[in-house]
Amino acid sequence: MAFAIELLNITKRFPGVIANNDVSVHVEECEIHGLLGENGAGKSTIMNILYGMSRPDEGIVRLYGKEVEFHSPMDAIQQGIGMVHQHFKLMPDETVLRNIILGWTPKKGLSIDEKKAMEEIGVIMEQYGLKVNLKAKIHQLSVGEKQRVEIIKALYRKVKILILDEPTAVLTPAETDALLETMQRLKKQGCTIIFITHKLREVLAVTDHVTVMRKGVVTGTGLTSEMNVGKLSKLIVGKEVSMEIPMKSYQPGKKVLEMKQVSTAMRPGRMPLKEISLEIHEGEIVGVAGVDGNGQSDLGEVIAGLIPAESGNILLDEEEITKSSIRERRQKGIAHVPEDRLKTGAAKDCTISENLILNCYDQAPFSRRMVMDHKKITRVSEELCEKYLVKTPDSTYTIGTLSGGNMQKVVVAREFSSSPRLLIAAQPTRGVDIGATQYIRTKIAELRDAGKGVLLISAELDEVMAMSDQIIVLYEGEIVARFKRGEADEYEIGEYMLGSKRQEVTYGE
Ligand SMILES: Nc1ncnc2c1ncn2[C@@H]1O[C@H](COP(=O)(O)OP(=O)(O)OP(=O)(O)O)[C@@H](O)[C@H]1O
């Protein structure tokens, strides 16, 4: 079998890091090739090289046996390479349509033939089950929808080689299944795909070969049919990982959070909440199950104070906080890991250490009489990076230089270490490698065991089921079911998630 892509002896250095150290990857024509490895292993770096976004310090790239040299993504696109990036490269104020056709626009005379483009895109959306409103502006879309736009954009450019950098991290299980099917269909039609993911189940389901990287080098490569979860995790982490989460028995204490018939306003591209009543107690994890886009985003944000409640009341420790500012809520003990870490979770141009102390830089011990204690800040930051497995040479680097999963770990480290009364964790392990996922879940369990209240919002039903003492199901902005741990299996919960069943859910006697 001929190789579609050969990345040969690629080395790429950044200040203080060798992101790729003599890496070689061979990808056969018309195969799905899994590229795996811990956060910071160097996966995005080498794919950016293949896509012409950056140049290797050493090494060569061959396409279909011929050496190529790309100076920009345009060169790669011309050769039929498409890439769906880990962090979307879309223009937020433009429509979906404009974003898709940018640089690849059918012309009618001198003007853009949008009608023709819409027809063609319509066919792609139909064919691959990827629905998005073409007239919506990008900033109105959910994370999952933005991802779909990126995929449609690549397909519209008729790619022969498609690089998918963690495409499923932001998708719901149903969307993931649809994408995996799309990938298989593309492969049958002659497309070669490189698929980066942290989810081993997906790797085993669709890939033909895998290459595993760790700390900038290849640790293994081979036929997927000769791999299993144990072997892969060993290649990824260097040792076997246990997926057990130790937790004390369930003994809920006082009410930490209470929501009484809280509704939020309609916003474009968002599902508002309709009269949500909810209680979270000390020592309790309440997990939110539901297909993404059924009010999960509003639920986290209304409690954290990012959006106002239109009606209803929110109480923290019996105290009304419905109208309190974000800052007041933080001071009263609400911590929030938001779902979109780049938009609301982190200050992109600030250093890792500044991001870690974002909420407490003006308080002791970091600051006394308006003077910041930089030594102290650095020491605490370095400790947090070490504890939360943030892979960086130095906490004075800007957060933008971190790999995707490591950025998430910075946000998690900041929020978890603020000793909250209530933790709102929205998609806390999204894009995080298996070792760190396990670590974050263990930390959530520890917060619960220490008597904190936790609201866990996750698109991963497995995660919700493994972690939660109570599970609520959100459907079209309403709570349609509530279960205690172990009361329902995933199929039953699935029926509520899809709206085919509902219960009467009430709190209190
Ligand atoms: N522009 C940059 N400047 C400095 N360092 C960088 C830059 N881009 C990447 N790095 C570093 O290179 C290493 C590899 O990063 P890369 O993004 O390739 O990891 P990854 O395998 O894609 O991880 P993840 O699974 O978290 O996305 C990391 O240590 C990262 O901090």
Ligand SMILES: [Mg+2]
């Ligand atoms: Mg990456």
